[in-house]
Every structure is written in structure tokens, then in C-alpha cells.
Amino acid sequence: MKANTPIELNHGAGGELMDQLITSVLELYSKHSVFGGIGSKAMDDGATIPLSKPETIIVSADSHTISPIIFPGGDLGKLAASGTINDVLMMGGLPLAITCALLIEEGTQYSTIERILSSFAKTCAETDVAVIGGDTKVLPKGQVDKLYMSTTGIGIKVSPNIIADSNLKVGDKIILTGVAGVHGAALVARREGIELLTSLESDVAPLVSMLLPLVKTGYVHAMKDPTRGGLASALNEFAEKSGKGILIIEENVPTNEEINGICELLGIDPYSLSSEGKAILAVEASAAEEILEKIRSHPLGKEAAIIGEVTDKYSRKVVVRTPIGGHRILRKPLGEPIPRVC
Amino acid sequence: MKANTPIELNHGAGGELMDQLITSVLELYSKHSVFGGIGSKAMDDGATIPLSKPETIIVSADSHTISPIIFPGGDLGKLAASGTINDVLMMGGLPLAITCALLIEEGTQYSTIERILSSFAKTCAETDVAVIGGDTKVLPKGQVDKLYMSTTGIGIKVSPNIIADSNLKVGDKIILTGVAGVHGAALVARREGIELLTSLESDVAPLVSMLLPLVKTGYVHAMKDPTRGGLASALNEFAEKSGKGILIIEENVPTNEEINGICELLGIDPYSLSSEGKAILAVEASAAEEILEKIRSHPLGKEAAIIGEVTDKYSRKVVVRTPIGGHRILRKPLGEPIPRVC
Numbered sequence: 109m110k111a112n113t114p115i116e117l118n119h120g121a122g123g124e125l126m127d128q129l130i131t132s133v134l135e136l137y138s139k140h141s142v143f144g145g146i147g148s149k150a151m152d153d154g155a156t157i158p159l160s161k162p163e164t165i166i167v168s169a170d171s172h173t174i175s176p177i178i179f180p181g182g183d184l185g186k187l188a189a190s191g192t193i194n195d196v197l198m199m200g201g202l203p204l205a206i207t208c209a210l211l212i213e214e215g216t217q218y219s220t221i222e223r224i225l226s227s228f229a230k231t232c233a234e235t236d237v238a239v240i241g242g243d244t245k246v247l248p249k250g251q252v253d254k255l256y257m258s259t260t261g262i263g264i265k266v267s268p269n270i271i272a273d274s275n276l277k278v279g280d281k282i283i284l285t286g287v288a289g290v291h292g293a294a295l296v297a298r299r300e301g302i303e304l305l306t307s308l309e310s311d312v313a314p315l316v317s318m319l320l321p322l323v324k325t326g327y328v329h330a331m332k333d334p335t336r337g338g339l340a341s342a343l344n345e346f347a348e349k350s351g352k353g354i355l356i357i358e359e360n361v362p363t364n365e366e367i368n369g370i371c372e373l374l375g376i377d378p379y380s381l382s383s384e385g386k387a388i389l390a391v392e393a394s395a396a397e398e399i400l401e402k403i404r405s406h407p408l409g410k411e412a413a414i415i416g417e418v419t420d421k422y423s424r425k426v427v428v429r430t431p432i433g434g435h436r437i438l439r440k441p442l443g444e445p446i447p448r449v450c
Numbered sequence: 451m452k453a454n455t456p457i458e459l460n461h462g463a464g465g466e467l468m469d470q471l472i473t474s475v476l477e478l479y480s481k482h483s484v485f486g487g488i489g490s491k492a493m494d495d496g497a498t499i500p501l502s503k504p505e506t507i508i509v510s511a512d513s514h515t516i517s518p519i520i521f522p523g524g525d526l527g528k529l530a531a532s533g534t535i536n537d538v539l540m541m542g543g544l545p546l547a548i549t550c551a552l553l554i555e556e557g558t559q560y561s562t563i564e565r566i567l568s569s570f571a572k573t574c575a576e577t578d579v580a581v582i583g584g585d586t587k588v589l590p591k592g593q594v595d596k597l598y599m600s601t602t603g604i605g606i607k608v609s610p611n612i613i614a615d616s617n618l619k620v621g622d623k624i625i626l627t628g629v630a631g632v633h634g635a636a637l638v639a640r641r642e643g644i645e646l647l648t649s650l651e652s653d654v655a656p657l658v659s660m661l662l663p664l665v666k667t668g669y670v671h672a673m674k675d676p677t678r679g680g681l682a683s684a685l686n687e688f689a690e691k692s693g694k695g696i697l698i699i700e701e702n703v704p705t706n707e708e709i710n711g712i713c714e715l716l717g718i719d720p721y722s723l724s725s726e727g728k729a730i731l732a733v734e735a736s737a738a739e740e741i742l743e744k745i746r747s748h749p750l751g752k753e754a755a756i757i758g759e760v761t762d763k764y765s766r767k768v769v770v771r772t773p774i775g776g777h778r779i780l781r782k783p784l785g786e787p788i789p790r791v792c
Contacts (some may be wrong), residue, residue, distance in 0.1 A: 109451075110689075117785070118784050118785030119785075120678075120785075121678055121783075121784075121785025122678025122679030122680075122683050122724070122783075122785060122786045122788040122791065123678075123679045123682075123683055123722075123783040123784045123786065124782050124783070124784050124785070125785055126678075126679075126785060127782075138540060139614075145506065146541070146612075146614060150614065150615070150616065151539055151615075151687075151691075152540075152541065152614055152615050152616075152617075152691075153510055153512030153536075153537040153538075153540040153545070153675070154508050154509055154511075154538055154540070154541040154603070155508070155509050155510070155539050155541075155633050156506050156507065156508050156509075156541060157506065157507040157508075157509065157605060158506040158507075159501070159503040159504045159505055159506065159507065160504055160643065161504050162501045162502055162504060163501055163504050164487065164498050164499065164501065165498065165499040165500075165501065165507060165604070166494055166497070167495050167496055167497050167499065167547035167549060167582060167583060167602070167604060168496030168497070168548070168549075168583060169496075169550070169551050169583050169584055169585050169600075169602055170551065170585045171552075171553055171587050171600055172552040172583045173553065173589055173593075194495075195495040195496050196495075196496055198494075198495040198496070199488070199495055199497075200498040201496070201500060205509070207510075207511035207602055208511070209508060209511050209512065209513040209600050210513075211513055211515065211553075211600075222500070224456065239579055240509060241509060241511050243512045243513045243600075245513050245515045246789075247515055247595070247790070248789065248790075251515075251593075251594070251595045252593070253589070253592070253593045256553060256598075258511070258513055258551050258553075258585075258600030260509070260511055260602035261496070262507070262509060262604075265498060268489075272488060272492065272494055273492070273493075273494050273495075274492065274494075276560050287731050288679055332495060333495070334467075335464065336462075336463055336464025336465075337463065337464030337465045337468075338464075345493075347727050349492070349493075349494075350482060358705055375492040380465075382464070385758065395545060399742050404691075411605065411696065425569050428496045436518025439722045440465050440469075441463075441465040441466070442460050442463075442465045442466050442467050443459070443460030443461075443462075443464060443465040443466070443467055443468060444463040444464045447459045447463065447588075447590065448589070448590075
């Protein structure tokens with residue numbers, strides 16, 4: 109399709125025009141099927157993944173409705189691929205495949221679709237993830253804000269143990285792989301028109317190459333990417349679901365003056381800001397230093413730190429020890445402070 | 451949640467309020483996990499499906515943006531579940547699980563969500579499909595039309611052969627399981643305000659109980675639910691992908707006077723109208739009568755008929771023989787004639 113073609117309702121209506129759109133989009137992807145199965149190029153009712161041995165399948169679904177669709181450090185396509193691939197990884201899975209359903213606003217230029225899906229394709233290619241299927245709907249003007257993407261990631265479990273939010277053990281060390289909240293701060297700066305004061309870019313990235321080797325060790329008990337609701341939500345989910353307490357040593361939490369500045373300016377709690385390229389891990393205490401070192405040796409994990417530990421002192425609560433020795437409860441926020449960050 | 455709660459942006463923002471919404475929705479579902487894996491109740495980053503033997507996984511993704519969300523004969527929830535479950539089935543799969551990502555318009559009452567997702571849950575329960583995961587986004591007013599659902603179905607292949615659009619064999623009989631276009635006609639009648647002239651209701655339904663036993667026989671070579679673009683699109687996809695011709699005997703195609711009347715009134719080709727509870731099958735000629743009989747013995751297939759056959763006379767074309775003996779090419783439409791039918 110030509111870049112300047114405006115998308116019409118009929119591009120989502122199951123006929124000749126939809127075929128043209130889908131055929132163009134499929135050319136952007138480098139891998140369309142897994143293990144010789146039926147993939148997206150067949151444009152059939154679904155895809156197949158023939159497994160040669162018993163596996164535990166991992167499935168993670170997500171929708172991406174970020175605004176604007178192009179932002180400092182990334183775009184909707186990179187976000188959709190990274191977010192979904194990371195979610196499969198967070199469950200101890202090797203991401204194999206992804207499906208991508210598009211909701212397109214009538215009148216959007218094909219060049220926009222191409223730009224976003226090329227970026228989506230690039231992230232999938234980097235992580236060797238096949239785009240095996242999808243769906244295309246076009247909605248009348250105003251009933252979608254440009255483009256939304258709904259993705260489902262499919263992987264197979266490669267961790268020898270269960271990696272789940274509910275799996276924290278007392279004594280586990282909590283590792284944060286870098287400065288949290290970069291994505292949320294970059295977006296809010298852009299929206300509030302203060303991006304000229306900051307060089308902050310979203311941290312959105314797939315974390316497979318950094319974390320997959322660690323997943324395989326068996327020392328990672330729980331893992332999560334602190335997206336909507338940030339660290340505050342993610343840590344509280346760990347605590348609630350596992351029935352344990354978490355103590356965070358604030359001076360050990362990696363920070364960034366720009367984020368602190370933006371949060372102060374706008375009255376936002378940095379613990380609630382979303383990340384799209386960081387993870388928190390609860391790991392076996394005896395292996396924590398070694399795992400930290402491996403994370404730090406990866407370009408995406410240079411600022412990683414052990415920020416706290418799992419304790420039975422506080423039940424289902426996250427407690428932050430401040431630098432002057434005080435203690436405060438870090439609550440789950442009502443919600444991420446800024447809308448449409450993912 | 452109380453039925454009259456208006457959904458706020460924070461209900462999709464990753465914190466306490468989102469938990470409340472998701473917890474309420476999860477209560478509507480009767481099955482949350484598969485084979486003892488991690489399911490939707492864990493509200494983790496994803497779900498797991500532990501397989502005990504090598505299987506071919508089937509994955510099918512779909513978005514549902516129908517308007518209105520409640521229509522004669524069904525609603526968005528029933529449509530989303532049926533459409534996705536049927537797509538897994540069309541690939542020769544036993545549907546096991548589904549994920550459901552919601553895009554909700556700010557201000558929508560929880561009662562609307564509950565009504566639609568209860569219907570979704572009912573269809574999943576009827577087909578023993580577990581709702582293993584999902585996602586929740588709330589968009590500012592006007593950026594979604596009430597509610598969109600993006601679903602991904604996961605199943606395992608139970609057909610002994612490949613069932614694919616590209617798999618037509620010369621001589622295969624084409625079976626249509628009933629009157630096509632009922633869904634599209636019921637919707638357009640409702641929208642054009644002529645529903646008082648008709649008792650037509652959407653045929654939306656899961657087809658598992660009717661078709662799964664046939665899938666297992668190995669006699670079904672290709673199978674498709676003629677949704678967007680109707681029979682015209684579905685038959686042309688068969689023909690194009692398999693490189694064969696299809697001859698349709700028009701007088702054998704089940705019809706309905708009400709649909710013909712609506713199409714005449716509005717100038718719509720009935721072959722392009724979508725169905726959501728019918729399938730077309732290309733089956734081994736020697737088994738066609740037996741399979742037809744089995745379909746007819748099912749409540750959803752009473753009007754099934756053999757409507758044509760696969761031929762090498764016409765290459766990649768669908769030809770309709772009219773009742774007076776003429777022949778015309780049935781082309782793939784530019785698109786489904788009416789927008790937002792699914």
C-alpha cells in the first residue's frame with residue numbers, strides 16, 4: 109500500500125481492501141510462524157504451533173492505547189511488542205510468538221500504521237518472536253484515537269521453578285534492574301510541555317536477553333515489570349499475593365534527578381510512575397549478589413541494585429525505610445497518576 | 451462492584467480501583483485455568499497451560515467492536531466468545547482457553563460491563579473454555595465507543611489432518627451449515643430501523659458441539675466461518691489459497707425470504723453479509739452425505755446443505771450456477787457492506 113493512503117472503513121471489512129492492508133503489514137514482519145506451523149502469512153482463522161514435547165505454555169494478553177503513539181524513546185509498536193514479550197518472560201517463559209489485533213481510526217494514513225508496525229516488527233525480530241496472527245478493525249472517525257494494539261504473547265516455560273507473584277520466600281532479596289518510572293516521567297514531561305527541560309526518554313525495551321539466562325537458574329522466585337501503578341503497585345502485588353512483607357531501603361533505590369524534579373513539579377509520587385524497561389525480582393538470598401552482577405553486566409541493567417528484602421515482620425505490606433531511619437508504608441495507589449501511558 | 455458505578459480512568463490504571471474492577475469481572479467466569487496451570491484469578495503477568503504430552507497449539511486473535519453492543523439475538527460478549535472459539539475450531543482445534551482484553555469508555559456503567567461479560571462467560575462455560583487472562587484499559591470519553599473486546603483463543607489440535615483454507619481437494623463437496631448472512635441482516639435491519647418488519651435475530655453461537663465430532667473424522671479438509679465479507683469472501687479465500695475453483699449451485703444454497711427482502715430493500719448482496727453461527731466446510735466427497743446428515747441432526751445445522759463442489763475447471767475462482775443455468779463469477783467484495791458488524 110502507498111504510504112499516503114488514508115485507511116477507510118472497508119480496509120477492516122473482510123474483503124479485497126482488507127487483504128491489501130494485511131498483505132502490506134505482513135511484509136513488515138520477518139518471522140511469521142513457529143516450529144513449521146501455520147502462521148500469519150496463511151491469513152487463515154488462526155495459527156498453529158506444533159510442539160515436539162510436552163511443554164508448559166505461557167500466555168499473556170495486553171492492549172496498548174498509549175497517547176501520543178510516538179513519544180520520546182519509543183512508540184506504540186515498540187511498547188506493544190516489549191510489554192507483551194516481557195510479560196511472557198516475567199512468568200519464566202521463552203517468548204515464541206505474538207498475535208496483534210489492530211483497531212484503526214478511519215482516515216489514519218497508512219504511513220502511520222507502517223511506522224508503528226515496523227517498530228513492532230523490529231522488536232519482535234530482535235527477540236526472535238514470530239508474529240503468527242492478528243485481526244484488523246477500522247472504526248469510524250473519533251471512535252478510536254488513531255491506533256490501538258491488542259497483543260497476546262505465547263511462550264514456553266524455561267524456568268525450572270514456578271515464577272509467580274505469589275512465590276516470595278522470606279529472606280529473598282528484591283532486585284530492581286535500574287531507575288524506575290522513566291517511561292511515565294518521559295511521557296508526562298512530553299504531555300505537560302516540559303520536555304525541553306529534560307532529555308528523559310522512555311526506557312521501553314524487551315528484557316529477554318538480560319533476564320532469560322537468570323530465569324533458567326531457578327533462583328528467581330518472582331518477577332514483574334512495574335508498568336501501570338509503578339513500583340508501588342508491583343511491590344504490593346508481590347506482598348499481597350504471597351502473604352509476606354517487603355522492606356525497601358530507600359537509599360538503595362536507584363533514582364534520577366530529572367524524574368524527581370518532574371515529580372516534584374507535578375506533585376506525582378515517583379513510586380507510582382510506570383516503567384516499561386525495568387523489572388523487579390525476588391531472588392534467593394544466597395544467589396542475590398551473583399544475579400545482581402549478571403544484571404549489571406548487561407547494558408539494560410547497569411544501574412541495578414538490591415533495594416530490599418522479603419520479611420515476615422510485616423504481613424502483606426510494603427514498608428520503606430527512609431534515609432533518616434524512619435519507616436512508612438508504601439501503599440498501592442488508586443491508579444497510575446497519568447492516563448494512557450501504555 | 452455496584453452495578454451503577456461509572457467506570458473512571460483509574461479503573462484501568464493499575465492500582466486499587468483496577469483490582470476492584472477485575473476482581474468483580476473474574477467472579478463472572480466459572481473456569482479460570484487449564485490443566486492446573488496459573489489462570490486469571492492469580493492476576494499475574496500471564497497464565498500457564500501445562501501440557502502432559504506434545505500437542506499442536508492453535509491460537510486465534512480477534513477484536514470485537516460491534517455496534518450496538520446489544521443486538522437482536524446476542525450481544526458483544528456472546529459474539530466475542532463465539533467468534534474466537536469458532537476460529538480455533540475452524541483450524542481443527544478443541545478450544546481450551548481464551549484471554550479477554552477490554553477497552554472501556556470512561557463513564558460506562560459497571561452494569562453494562564457486567565451484562566456483556568456475563569454473556570461472554572456463559573458462552574465460555576457452555577463450551578468449557580477457561581478465561582485465563584486479559585487486560586483492562588479505560589479510555590477518556592469518546593475515544594472508545596462504550597466497549598471493545600480483544601480476545602485470543604487457545605486450543606489443541608484434535609483433527610488428524612490439516613484443516614486449512616489452502617487444503618481444498620478437487621471433488622470435495624462444499625457444505626454450508628445453514629442460512630448465511632443472518633447476523634449481518636439482523637444488524638442492518640436494526641440500524642436502518644426496519645427491525646419491526648422482521649423477526650430476524652443474529653445467529654451468533656459457538657459451533658463446537660456441532661462440528662468438533664466432524665473435525666475428528668479427518669474428512670473435513672477446510673472449514674471457515676463466513677464472518678466479515680460473508681460467503682463471498684470465505685469461498686474466494688478457499689479458492690485463492692488452494693489454487694482451485696469452486697462451483698456453487700445457487701438453488702441449493704439455503705436462503706431466507708426475510709434476508710432477501712432486506713437485501714433488496716437496501717441494495718446489498720446477500721453473499722457479502724456476515725454470519726456468526728454458520729460454517730462452510732470442504733469435505734471428502736465420499737463422506738459428504740454422512741457428514742451432512744450429522745450436521746442436520748444438530749439443532750444449529752437443521753438447514754445445512756451441500757451447495758457446491760471443488761473443481762479444477764475454474765482456477766482460483768468461485769462460479770455460481772444460477773437456477774436458470776447461467777454462470778456468474780462470485781467476486782470477493784471490497785468489504786462487508788455494513789460497518790461494525792463484529
